[in-house]
Amino acid sequence: GAGVSQSPSNKVTEKGKDVELRCDPISGHTALYWYRQSLGQGLEFLIYFQGNSAPDKSGLPSDRFSAERTGGSVSTLTIQRTQQEDSAVYLCASSLQGEAQYFGPGTRLTVL
């Protein structure tokens, strides 16, 4: 596709449920990033992938968060046993190595 796509665009879930967020990067982009943004706040780095490997997972808030990337393309961010503090917009971005990041529209997660 022309840009980064994310699905779903909105997700409302109950506390304690698991959620999966998907990101389709720009074709050919080797790097893929996940960020979290709470209302009125800056971008909080979660994890990035170079190809299928994740050199830096330091931003994942807890072991309830995990991510994978397959085939050097699609990535999935999974949050297990969601908590209300997980409510935020989850943004995915992709780039060629070292160059500008291109962001998807985000997934707005609401945990009730």
Place this chain on the structure above:
Amino acid sequence: GQNIDQPTEMTATEGAIVQINCTYQTSGFNGLFWYQQHAGEAPTFLSYNVLDGLEEKGRFSSFLSRSKGYSYLLLKELQMKDSASYLCAVRAPGTYKYIFGTGTRLKVLA
């Protein structure tokens, strides 16, 4: 450690010029990026500096001084649509991880 500082909010008048500053303290440096983010939307790339000096792109310019750990984004001929948050980001050396500042919320008044 890595730290990026930007003013939280700025206000300017339509047609004017505004300069948004960004200072960074990082253990190394490998490029500085500016992004624009309108409310409720994803950030979009504006500019990239890796060498000292000014990069100009239409109404937007970005300046970098590596020795001072300082950058600014200059917006000329402000338009109402420039009301947005402006995010400064630095690429950490030896990695492709980016550290973002908290952003500067710019309000353009008629």
